[in-house]
Amino acid sequence: METTMPRASSIAKARADKRAGKSPTTQAGHFVHDEIEAVRKGKHGVRSAKQAIAIGLSEARRAGVDVPPKKGATKAETKAAAAKAAPRRASSESTAKRSQAALKALKRESTAGASPKALSAQAKSAASKRTATDRSAAAKKAASTKGAAGRSEAARKAARTRAARKESAR
Structure with a gap:
């Protein structure tokens, strides 16, 4: 998927949070916020608030934030994701095609997944699952x-x- 580079300000804020001893999820929050703003501005859509958050966390991982792996991810998947985050060689044509297809699919989606109501529902359901x-x-x-x-x-x-x-x- 063609992703925009994380904003420099998000990277700087995440680094400052790391120096302050804040958790990796707090550091990643800046990237999630950027993603939600991108959806709200109409750069692309998402199917749910959960998807917007997942994209933001993925960007944070690529930027070097030590976010825990996805729940339910196998060791092989985690290893593959780490390798994917490493600096890449020049991409092939099929990767560019896949990237364009993924972006096109996201652009067809609604921006309602990043609405305050959707995010509130997501936050409440996530909190209810914690002790x-x-x-x-x-x-x-x-x-x-x-x-x-x-x-x-x-x-x-x-x-x-x-x-x-x-x-x-x-």
Whole structure:
């Protein structure tokens, strides 16, 4: 598939996150966000929010983020994906054809998969599959890596959100 190179800003943000000790999935989040924006802008479509996220994670892996392999992937598939991410030689004609076909297929898809509603449903279903202990541990790690200024900003944002929701409920 003809993929656009990840934005330099995403790569820089991911590297900064790595230096700050944040998890690989947090680092990959920048690439996922870029992918969602690309779909929303109409560069191509996706069948679901899950597909948009998968494409973003794939780009992150290619950019060198140490994202865990896909769930259910065999060792052979993981090894093949790692080899695929390595620098390649000049591609053959059939690879170019395949790339064009994949991009054409994506362009035929809808952009609804990256809508706020679709992403919200995906996030809720993903969270429901995790245990309370997992969610709690993730929240504790996020709070510790955020730093004092980050926590303060997050608290202000939460207060604004609560006020806005309270206002809209009236």
